[in-house]
Amino acid sequence: MSDEITDSPTDWVSKHLRKYVESNGADGHLYYGRPTLLLTTVGRRSGLRRRTPLIYGRDGDDYVVVASNGGADDHPLWYHNVLALPRVEVQVVAEVFPAVARTATAGEKPALWEQMVGIHGEYAAYQRKTARDIPVVILTRA
Template identity: 65%
Template sequence: MTEIAHSPTDWVAHHTARYLASDGADGHLFNGYPTLLLTTLGRRSGVRRCTPLIYGRSGEDYLLVASNGGAAAHPAWYLNLLAEPRVGVQVLGDVFTARAVTAEQAAKPALWAEMVRVFPTYASYQRKADREIPVVVLTRSANSSR
């Protein structure tokens, strides 16, 4: 198995390490918001990278917002999953593979509303961004453990 690289940002790496060490008991809620761990394959480096992200739900699917804090550029994890949509996911102690896709325009308004309900700051990120912030839908792979 290929080693997974964690964020060079200390607080993010610390959050990820706590989450992994405790199966999410310490780290699933981050400042009161639910987080999962997303593992993507680097589109240029080929390195697997793990990122903690706030998530929501739509039925059985998990939702993510590629906000990058409202920055002009998409976050690296989003660019990585565009190149390779098979991702690793951990929610608490549940570790599985999923397929990541950008929400279609017709479905996005309802999914966006759900994510703003989960984390209201996304609305201000969209106001300051010079791009449409994507919502990502994670669908558990059929052969993935539950």
């Protein structure tokens, strides 16, 4: 596995990532007023390191993100990657650390979902848009 990281080719996402990385999160941590982190996964097929900006919440020491994919009927690729390889890297502002990703259990999800909808209300609309149960993912420092 290479140390090189592949960022999204989507223009607005790559701009956000570039600003975040170049400023150590000073520009990009708050994205339209919402806190974002950078999640780096390893591609389950390619083996490439892939970086994605995600809105996050906190649950104690853990970070919480939502695999919404904008309400699409398929899970985002990063979620498939963490299911296959849960060891990830997280950047919050300037701090970069290893973490382990896991899907919230049925018992954990309701409170975490409510918290995340409070941070980004669009998640509720995304869930209405799809029959897929949108996962909530917990990131725990390794």
